[in-house]
Amino acid sequence: MALDYIKRFLLFIVLVLIQFFIIQELNFGTHLIRPMPYIWAILVLPFQTNRYALLIITFATGMLLDIFSDTRGMNAAACSLLAYSKYLADTRLLELDVLERDGYDYLSPNYKGWLYYFYYTGTLTLIHHLCFFVLNYYRWSALVSILSSAVFSAAVSLMLMMLIRFFTRKY
């Protein structure tokens, strides 16, 4: 159990460091792509996590990244929105008792297939990215940029997260 906590903590730290040192330095050739795959650490938090702990952990993660990269509360806001939506999605959409019976503590493609898995992960990623870009652009005249940034970045984030999943997966 303690080992599990340490592993999760390490996942958070490693993903935030990767985000700060590598992902944010990458040049994708356009301002529209700015992936944030560190939210993978939040998405795989177990369903049983205390919901207040979930909020605080995600808020702290976002805040840490904000302090590192001068984005002033944008990641923190987006992350707490992500935590709130994840809690709602977990409790309203998923049949937690089925998942628990089968021994999963976060969503796996084995539950209802890959399409459902992408639907869940993609929507949560999009919510996070949309919130981030609204706060980052912070003007209505950039509405098209906000929407396209969110969609393209979420797509790239999703790909990177699948890569991370491939290396760290349990199921």
Added chain:
Amino acid sequence: MLYLFRILRNNLFTITFLVLFFISYLQVLQFNDYQQTYYFNTSKSFLNSWDRLKLNVTSYFSLTHKNESLARENTELRKMLAANYLFKDGKLRLSSDSSPYKRYHYILARVIKSSVYDQNNFITIDKGKSSGVQKGMAVIAPNGIAGVVYDVSEHFAVLISVLNTQFIASPMIPEINYRAGSVQWDGKSANIVKLKGISRFEKLKPGMQVYTSNYSTLFPEGIQIGKIKDFKPSGTDNFLDVNVELSNDFRKMDYVYVVHDFYKAEIDSLKKTEVQDGP
């Protein structure tokens, strides 16, 4: 009252979320207050050592580029040397000591962090109060303008980059003798800025060089901004929508010069009286 408490207790989770969200949102808003400097002072000293470590590793990868740009600047400076000029008649004399009339002094600094992918980008440099850097000073890179000092600590300073929606500079285009309007970033590409307020009747051509204007006291006159890439009528008014390609590559910045203007206080005080006495 009891009912109210029950609502609060039943929705405690949502309320916690709203509080956290609101805290973050307030921090985003804080930047809109231009003079607000609370964020950068909090933990810069600790983080800057991290950034410096990172710089020590990454700076090796772009040594060729840096050497090139420094060499290019050296040639430009060499061209200005007095030894290049012939003084045939004895009337003209070159005075090497012009210190009583010196207006600008340059402080060399190294960029330890520069973001380009945000909407409001900042640059951190490794010179601060102890080296004479002050708030509001202009900063130029070897190839063009870089930004304005926004916040200073003892050994570091944070600049508002040209790639920041709050940044404004005044341009001049010597070829058509134009000095008006403003240079602003629209947040779309890391090497394009917009030239605003330029009339439809100006005879612009792509490729024209844009420099900083002598009408503004922020930057010294004639520092390169970039060259005009393309332009089209903006449709709604009598202005042109001009794209300027920046001469400075903000992704590869390393050494910059902080400009100390000895006469800035004097000019600023004059401006103030002008405003007070105005209509």
